[in-house]
Amino acid sequence: MNEGRLNSDYLDNKIVLDSAPGAEVLIDGKRYNYFAGTGYYELNKNPEILKSASEALTQYGISSSSSRSSYGTTKLILELEKEAAMFFDAEDSVYLPSGFLTPSAAIQALALKNNFDLIFIDEVTHYSNQFAAQLTRKQVIRFSHLSSDDLNDKLRKNLKGNQVPLIITDGIFPVYGKIAPIGAYKNIIDKYNGKLWIDEAHSLGILGNNGKGTTEYFGINSESIYLGGTLSKAFGGFGGIIPGKKVFIDEIKNGDLFNGATPAPSPAIAASLAGIKFVKVHLEKRNRLYSNAKLLKDGLKQIGIEVEDSVVPIAAWSFGNRNEMQKFVYELFKSGYIVQLINYVGSGEDGAVRIVVFETHTQEQIKGLLEQIKKII
Ligand SMILES: Cc1ncc(COP(=O)(O)O)c(C=O)c1O
DSSP, X not given: OOGGGOSXXXXXXXXXXXXXXXXXXXXXXXXXXXXXXXXXXXXXGOHHHHHHHHHHHHHHOSOOSSOGGGTOOOHHHHHHHHHHHHHTTOSEEEEESOTTHHHHHHHHHHHHTTOOSEXXXXXXXXXXXXXXXXXXXXXXXXEOTTXXXXXXXXXXXXXXXXXXXXXXXXXXXXXXXXXXXHHHHHHHXXXXXXXXXXXXXXXXXXXXXXXXXXXXHHTOOOTTEEEEEESSSTTSSOSEEEEEOHHHHHHHHTSHHHHSSOOOOHHHHHHHHHHHHHHHHOHHHHHHHHHHHHHHHHHHXXXXXXXXXXXXXXXXXXXXXXXXXXXXXXXXXXXXXXOEEEOSTTSOTTOEEEEEOOTTOOHHHHHHHHHHHHHHO
């Protein structure tokens, strides 16, 4: 490690890993305890998953080198889509080259069928949702973060006649790990005959008894709720997935995003498939992840740091100004712990200190991190 260049500017989004992200990482030959990134089960480097990925590479090559509409569909992709549909108890699913593209594909499909008139969007929903909303060229109205009251207010003021709203939110918001009030949103869409799109990037494989995300977590089932997410986080793979009714999935499969892009590389597809199968049978991993999250959050509370109290393995808070937070993160780095001063949608101008706990972190690592935080504070 070159101490000279590790000033706070260097830390500001410039930590460069020499290894796969996991509970421990290598930087310039030195081991660090890693509490950043979002590979919650470390499946991105799990030997079972890597084996599937490398077998796929040998069988299918890097990629199909053509889009799905030009014979770019492999048996492997179809197997992934079938497995994902089973995972979600859905009729079908569609695989896309990234999670970022899932709202664009889904919302575009809904728009083309005139399924809604106006969009109501959480003010700090993920970039991919905001991007997708803009693409539709429909009116987009922002409501206060997580506020069903403000949403109700905005709906009352803006909807005319029988206009149908589409509400857009994240399931788990990536910076502070807050869970959207899906139950309240469901009541609202029922009242207005509306639709709800949830970006489940951080909730798939994490929330709900079977890891199906926020709808399962809240015990909600509705044909007016649409969801999708990434396979790159909990599942250790890569790409985006949207489960749903066959007619809806077919509409996406008729769309430009599906037909105009080469699917993700075959190792990514195989890893995603293996990752879904893995998460399905290893329920004990989720319990361990939750208990690690509890250990971390209880410990932070004892130190006097308030974070979102839930099973979500993300703990974030903001204090002082950016400079102070940078110093804090740098001090932790020097003592061998990597947490992030995150600047992302919803973090606020100065950013937030975000700690992400994995299922693979040991209790010693978490306690060690808490000990260091206490010392620095
Ligand atoms: C909330 C949220 N949605 C979507 C994405 C995009 O997913 P992907 O990285 O697979 O494109 C991310 C990315 O990390 C995210 O945090």
